[in-house]
Amino acid sequence: MLNILNLKSLRSHDIRCDACGKQFKIKKLKSKQFKSESLKCSYFNCPHCKEIYIVSAENDKLIQMLKEVNKDDSDFFHTFPQDKKLQLLRILNSKRQLVRSYHAEIKQKAKEKLVNKER
Numbered sequence: 472m473l474n475i476l477n478l479k480s481l482r483s484h485d486i487r488c489d490a491c492g493k494q495f496k497i498k499k500l501k502s503k504q505f506k507s508e509s510l511k512c513s514y515f516n517c518p519h520c521k522e523i524y525i526v527s528a529e530n531d532k533l534i535q536m537l538k539e540v541n542k543d544d545s546d547f548f549h550t551f552p553q554d555k556k557l558q559l560l561r562i563l564n565s566k567r568q569l570v571r572s573y574h575a576e577i578k579q580k581a582k583e584k585l586v587n588k589e590r
């Protein structure tokens with residue numbers, strides 16, 4: 472799973488629910504693996520109104536994208552001419568941006584599936 476949010480700091484703070492406005496602390500994260508496709512996520516609910524908050528999500532495509540970024544990361548590390556390094560850095564940054572927006576996309580998808588109680 473992507474470690475986008477640091478769970479320890481997440482747990483120690485009160486969270487105000489966007490849906491009902493009440494405050495709560497996260498007690499435990501749940502995880503869900505959807506049967507219909509390669510999508511899984513971890514999430515928590517507001518204890519007051521049950522609003523769903525997705526912490527992270529992943530599927531095969533995201534894992535593949537992350538592998539590529541990690542490979543590019545190591546290529547970057549092992550490249551020395553400065554102009555080549557800058558070129559790689561630009562590519563790397565745009566790929567990281569793509570990973571972030573794709574992650575946001577599948578988090579949203581996972582939330583919709585949970586709301587619709589898909590299995």
Ligand SMILES: [Zn+2]
Nearest residue numbers: 488491517520
């Ligand atoms: Zn709530």
